[in-house]
Amino acid sequence: MDKLARVSEVSQTEVKSEINPPLGQGLVKVTETIAKTTASEPLETPVTVEVKESPKPEKAALEAKPQPPKLLTIEKLNFYFGDHKVLKDVDLPILENSITSLIGPSGCGKTTLLRCFNRMHDLYPNNHYEGKIVMDGRNILDKGEDLIWLRSRLGMVFQKPTPFPMSVYDNIAYGLKLKKITNKPLVRELVEKSLKQANLWEEVKDRLKESALGLSGGQQQRLSIARSLAVSPAVLLFDEATSALDPISSAKIEEMMVELKKEVTMVVVTHNMQQAARISDYTALMWLGSLVEYGATTDIFTRPKMKMTEQYVAGNFG
Numbered sequence: 381m382d383k384l385a386r387v388s389e390v391s392q393t394e395v396k397s398e399i400n401p402p403l404g405q406g407l408v409k410v411t412e413t414i415a416k417t418t419a420s421e422p423l424e425t426p427v428t429v430e431v432k433e434s435p436k437p438e439k440a441a442l443e444a445k446p447q448p449p450k451l452l453t454i455e456k457l458n459f460y461f462g463d464h465k466v467l468k469d470v471d472l473p474i475l476e477n478s479i480t481s482l483i484g485p486s487g488c489g490k491t492t493l494l495r496c497f498n499r500m501h502d503l504y505p506n507n508h509y510e511g512k513i514v515m516d517g518r519n520i521l522d523k524g525e526d527l528i529w530l531r532s533r534l535g536m537v538f539q540k541p542t543p544f545p546m547s548v549y550d551n552i553a554y555g556l557k558l559k560k561i562t563n564k565p566l567v568r569e570l571v572e573k574s575l576k577q578a579n580l581w582e583e584v585k586d587r588l589k590e591s592a593l594g595l596s597g598g599q600q601q602r603l604s605i606a607r608s609l610a611v612s613p614a615v616l617l618f619d620e621a622t623s624a625l626d627p628i629s630s631a632k633i634e635e636m637m638v639e640l641k642k643e644v645t646m647v648v649v650t651h652n653m654q655q656a657a658r659i660s661d662y663t664a665l666m667w668l669g670s671l672v673e674y675g676a677t678t679d680i681f682t683r684p685k686m687k688m689t690e691q692y693v694a695g696n697f698g
């Protein structure tokens with residue numbers, strides 16, 4: 381097998397080293413977790429990848445650039461569906477006014493991680509978290525956290541658009557009503573503002589009273605985004621939000637996301653490597669519930685530290 385090895389073998393050798401993400405983020409160790417998981421849970425379909433030496437990171441790339449502050453810090457996060465441990469000791473910062481992509485093969489825990497941020501897992505019994513997600517100095521995984529407040533601070537956009545069966549205008553006014561914002565001029569102002577932010581206003585300004593169900597899929601997705609934006613979230617969480625859309629609709633959303641960075645921090649789950657490379661400032665690769673590597677997107681795509689990252693972004697597996 382010389383230069384060829386199964387992914388599992390790659391992981392067992394490379395995970396022995398510490399991952400020291402570029403730009404001076406905290407040390408992250410995936411180590412044992414991946415090695416153990418690999419031994420007990422082999423990939424369903426054996427995948428063959430070519431193993432090469434990872435390119436050495438260039439010194440310039442590691443020199444600290446000014447970085448935005450951390451808005452969220454994930455510390456030693458474990459997550460269980462019942463007895464099934466799905467996230468393993470994840471450490472990850474989410475930097476303010478930036479886009480962080482979560483990438484990795486299907487089933488590696490991207491959606492599960494995203495749903496920890498706004499405690500979506502609490503909607504189902506027998507799930508539990510260990511570790512911390514720190515925001516504004518407090519652990520948002522604490523039992524006493526106000527989940528309604530939390531979900532308005534961290535909005536989520538799903539793969540499938542979620543328009544309500546009501547008018548375009550009311551779709552957004554409804555979200556505001558839940559936040560007890562009912563003053564008509566203010567509601568009107570916020571509806572317009574969020575539709576503009578979502579890059580949808582020009583297309584719907586003359587049909588605000590029409591049913592949202594008459595909009596195209598791409599428009600419905602931007603409406604869902606506008607509804608989340610209306611309540612001024614700090615973070616928007618996107619779970620494969622463009623994967624069911626045509627390229628033009630998808631491009632409109634990407635364009636909107638880049639523009640929106642000034643106001644909102646975004647975490648984006650995507651299986652589209654080109655999209656991650658195009659829009660995100662930081663990228664995290666996950667595998668079997670562990671974080672493999674995190675860093676500036678340019679570093680992850682052009683000079684990753686881990687062989688697995690190099691193989692994954694090259695499209696050699698997953």
Ligand SMILES: Nc1ncnc2c1ncn2[C@@H]1O[C@H](COP(=O)(O)OP(=O)(O)O)[C@@H](O)[C@H]1O
Pocket residue numbers: 461464466484485486487488489490491492493
């Ligand atoms: N509700 C659930 N109950 C039990 N296991 C689940 C549930 N949802 C997801 N999983 C498991 O958790 C792992 C991670 O899934 P997921 O986060 O959806 O991966 P990804 O988004 O990276 O494709 C998978 O092994 C999946 O089977």
Ligand SMILES: [Mg+2]
Pocket residue numbers: 490491492649
């Ligand atoms: Mg998923």
